[in-house]
Amino acid sequence: MPKTTARKSLAILGTRGVPARHGGFETFAERLALHLVKVGWQVTVYCQEEGQPGSIRTDRWEGIDRVVIPVGRTGALGTISFDWRSVRHVLQSNYDLVLTLGYNTAIFCAPYRFSRITNVINMDGIEWKRDKWKTHERLWLWFNERIGCIVGNHLIADHPDIATHLATRVSRDKITMIPYGADPIHAANIDDLQKLGLQPFNYFTIIARPERENSILEIVKAFSRKKRDSKLVVLGKYTPTPIVFIVKFSTLPVPR
Numbered sequence: 001m002p003k004t005t006a007r008k009s010l011a012i013l014g015t016r017g018v019p020a021r022h023g024g025f026e027t028f029a030e031r032l033a034l035h036l037v038k039v040g041w042q043v044t045v046y047c048q049e050e051g052q053p054g055s056i057r058t059d060r061w062e063g064i065d066r067v068v069i070p071v072g073r074t075g076a077l078g079t080i081s082f083d084w085r086s087v088r089h090v091l092q093s094n095y096d097l098v099l100t101l102g103y104n105t106a107i108f109c110a111p112y113r114f115s116r117i118t119n120v121i122n123m124d125g126i127e128w129k130r131d132k133w134k135t136h137e138r139l140w141l142w143f144n145e146r147i148g149c150i151v152g153n154h155l156i157a158d159h160p161d162i163a164t165h166l167a168t169r170v171s172r173d174k175i176t177m178i179p180y181g182a183d184p185i186h187a188a189n190i191d192d193l194q195k196l197g198l199q200p201f202n203y204f205t206i207i208a209r210p211e212r213e214n215s216i217l218e219i220v221k222a223f224s225r226k227k228r229d230s231k232l233v234v235l236g237k238y239t240p241t242p243i244v245f246i247v248k249f250s251t252l253p254v255p256r
Helices: 024-038 075-091 106-114 135-151 160-166 191-195 216-223
Strands: 009-013 042-050 057-061 064-071 097-101 119-122 154-157 175-177 203-207 231-236 243-247
Touching: 009 024, 009 075, 024 042, 024 064, 024 097, 042 075, 064 075, 075 106, 097 106, 106 119, 106 135, 154 160, 160 175, 203 216, 216 231
Parallel strands: 009 042, 009 097, 042 064, 097 119, 119 154, 154 175, 203 231
Antiparallel strands: 057 064, 231 243
């Protein structure tokens, strides 16, 4: 969408879109977009719609412009198709700034350089090291990490170690580290805790996908090494629907 002369404009790419229903990047995109709209920015978020391929359409949600791109494929191939169509749409538009969340298809960002479009890339984690990917997928991610470091005008890291890793690729002057944040909780209803047999301020929580790199099993084993007065709550999608399970010190055998 064309920018207005009175308002700065930003396009956010790389997520499934808003309102957020998937993961951390979607939540970040929603929160950032809502904040910037509130302070006077024109914000456009590119949204992936799985199902049948079709024409790009636009609408608005909570003051945010949405560019909805239908894709006929699911999984990685659907994401690649969505990212490429998003970039092509950006090249035909006129934004002050582009924010790309993730580097999985950073090669598609190369045309921004030729079009003099400022593109900031949030580089996410070291995806190509994850065991969940096959060899050719890891090579693709490694390649795009390198490309993202080159073609991005500026890089965002969400952890000091990620910033250190990226600094082996480009100058630190090109990297800004912005850690994850959360709203402070000043008051909360404890009824749900009591239903689970939990006491306020007397439990630990893991909220994560059940993937090897999240070290959930290692955390549970470490917690179970000795008797504790507190409990460990693990929240995640371990069945077709999200569940909660609670670990006491006696849940697992104590490792010798």
